[in-house]
Amino acid sequence: MTTIIWFRRDLRLQDQAAVLAAVRRGRPVVPVYILDDDTPRHRRMGGASRWWLHHSLVSLDESLRKLGSRLILRRGPAAQVLGKLARECKASAIHCLRHHEPWWRNAERSLQELLPVGTSLIRHDGLYLLPPGSITTGSGTPFRIYTPFWRAMAKAMPPALPRAAPDHLPAPENWPESENLKDWGLLPHSPDWSTGMANFWTPGEDGAHDRLDEFLHRARGYGDTRNLPAQPGTSFLSPHLHFGEISPAMVWHATMNAGGSVETFLKELVWRDYAANVILQFPDYGSANAREAFDRFPWRDPVERDVNRDLMAWGKGLTGYPIVDAGMRELWATGWMHNRVRMIAASFLVKHLLIDWRVGEQWFWDTLVDADYASNAVNWQWTAGSGVDSNMFVRIMAPLTQSEKFDSADYIRKWVPELAHLSKMHIHDPEEYGMRPAAYPSKIIGHREARERALAAYATIKGAGSIDDEAMARFEAAA
Structure with a gap:
């Protein structure tokens, strides 16, 4: 046996x-x-x-x-x-x-x-710090809002101490047949677009522990540097955690005493647990709006030529918004995108281009090395305003302001080389200063125009029984 x-x-x-x-x-x-x-x-x-x-x-x-x-x-x-x-x-x-x-x-x-x-x-x-579904409200129901979920999780932390690997696995007398990994065709060819990923990542358990060791040197300042795309302030652990090459318990115990602002990082580990708890309650969260009002939202149809053109410009990093384009090009090259830039790029697709969040979720599903059903769906619905716990749709990110606020000049220079020669003053919005080079596209839509269009679209679904501020307040109080 x-x-x-x-x-x-x-x-x-x-x-x-x-x-x-x-x-x-x-x-x-x-x-x-x-x-x-x-x-x-x-x-x-x-x-x-x-x-x-x-x-x-x-x-x-x-x-x-x-x-x-x-x-x-x-x-x-x-x-x-x-x-x-x-x-x-x-x-x-x-x-x-x-x-x-x-x-x-x-x-x-x-x-x-x-x-x-x-x-x-x-x-x-x-797979998680605690079994999904095990943290509940005082009445025994699952949490839907992150902040009280975090408070409850924090009381149960730290997780159990991680255990060492065995030193031997007993082998069977006769091994069953095995397929050849190369025959599965998991690697790209004609063209091979993975060169940048191979240069940036080392998949596997050893690679995961190397990333953790690197992060420990800067975990203390995580809260200050995680939003700065030009700095290596993040942990780069997300794909390793997704594929289970390192346990979240091991990451927690390694970082919990780093001091400084490391609690911000620990909260993001808990966000993974929160996302898993959401899909446990709503299995179709990756394809269905949590707020029914968004089923009536007038999204632009990507089948239409001009909308598809905008979608392709977003996907290829050719929107005319340097911070958005830098992020989408980083994604194409490495299979990963900086966390702050993910929010900016996602918000741009949903609110500037009025393209359904599910289109973006599917794009990330195919292009991210850390594509995780729970986290991806929860993050996109948070951005769109359609989630059980989400940003209000009317809070529309200004990508040009975000770029300057988070000191993204060097990040843009790295991923949008057409703009590398521009000064820190001009690089965030070269078109505004008349500095846009011919090789870089014009903005596919102006920020003010996009904002007005988005608010007008939102107004069509806002109303009784919908998602106005009063209804949101009632929902959060109930949760």
Whole structure:
């Protein structure tokens, strides 16, 4: 009899509850990763995530081989593939970390019905600081608003101490067949757009710990530097956390005593938990407005030629707004974007261009190496004003002001080289000063014009039973 470890978004050996529990059984262990594009359907991983996955699986397999084991690769609907593998291996148990995306919850339920008699599915927690759904209000209901959620989480912190990886995994006498990772075609070609990502990232558990070690030197000043795109003030841990190459508990314990403004960073770790709690309550949060009034919002249709032109300009970093363009070009080159610039770029799409937040969410889903269903959906609905806890739509970011406020000149010079020669005074809005070079586009819409158009669109849905300020206040009080 063997024990199977089912890996998904938990590609690590340290502080990995499923791995440790499987080893404790004392039976041969078969680690497996299944590339399942069927179960998620339209939520199959995007191109940038697939690039990361390839390299993370290589790293995980290398780590397993050092412990006398290896990673088995299979493709297909996960529940069916695991049911078949359990029979092949005569497995008595499958250990995995519990996942909360709606398609994985469905797969876990289906798997329990497909397993042979005598084989159990044993799920463990470990993707978040605390199990989603475990932090509730005084009346026992889930939180919908972040701030009280943070207060409740803070009382339960720190999380349990992280546990070391095992020093050996017992191998089966005969290994089941495994597919070849190269045959999965996860890496881009014709063209290979991943060069910038390869130069910037090191996927895998070792890469995650290197990033954490680097961040510890500046974690103390995080609250002051995280909003400055030209400085390396962020942790760069988001893709490593998304793929589970490092546990949030390990990150918390490593940073919690850094002092200074590190609490700001800890609050962002809790935001991951908050997002997971939201999708647990609203599984379709990535495609459905939380506030029904936004179902009537007059978004511009990307199928129309002029709207599609604006969308493509945004996606390629050709809007004429340097801070927006720098962010979108950084995304294309590295699969990542600075957190402050993400908000600016997202707000620009939704409010300046009046393009549905779901279009932007899908764009980020395909292009971000840290594309996470919960965080991506919650962040986009926060920006659009359509979420259960969100920014008011009428708070429209002024990208040119934001660029200057957060000292983005050098960031723009790096990612928009056409403007590199401009002074700090002119680079944030070269068109206003008559300094726009011919190689750089004009603004696709003026800020004042965009703001007036956005407010007029919002006015069409604002009203009784909608999302006015009084209704928002009542909602927050109830939550």
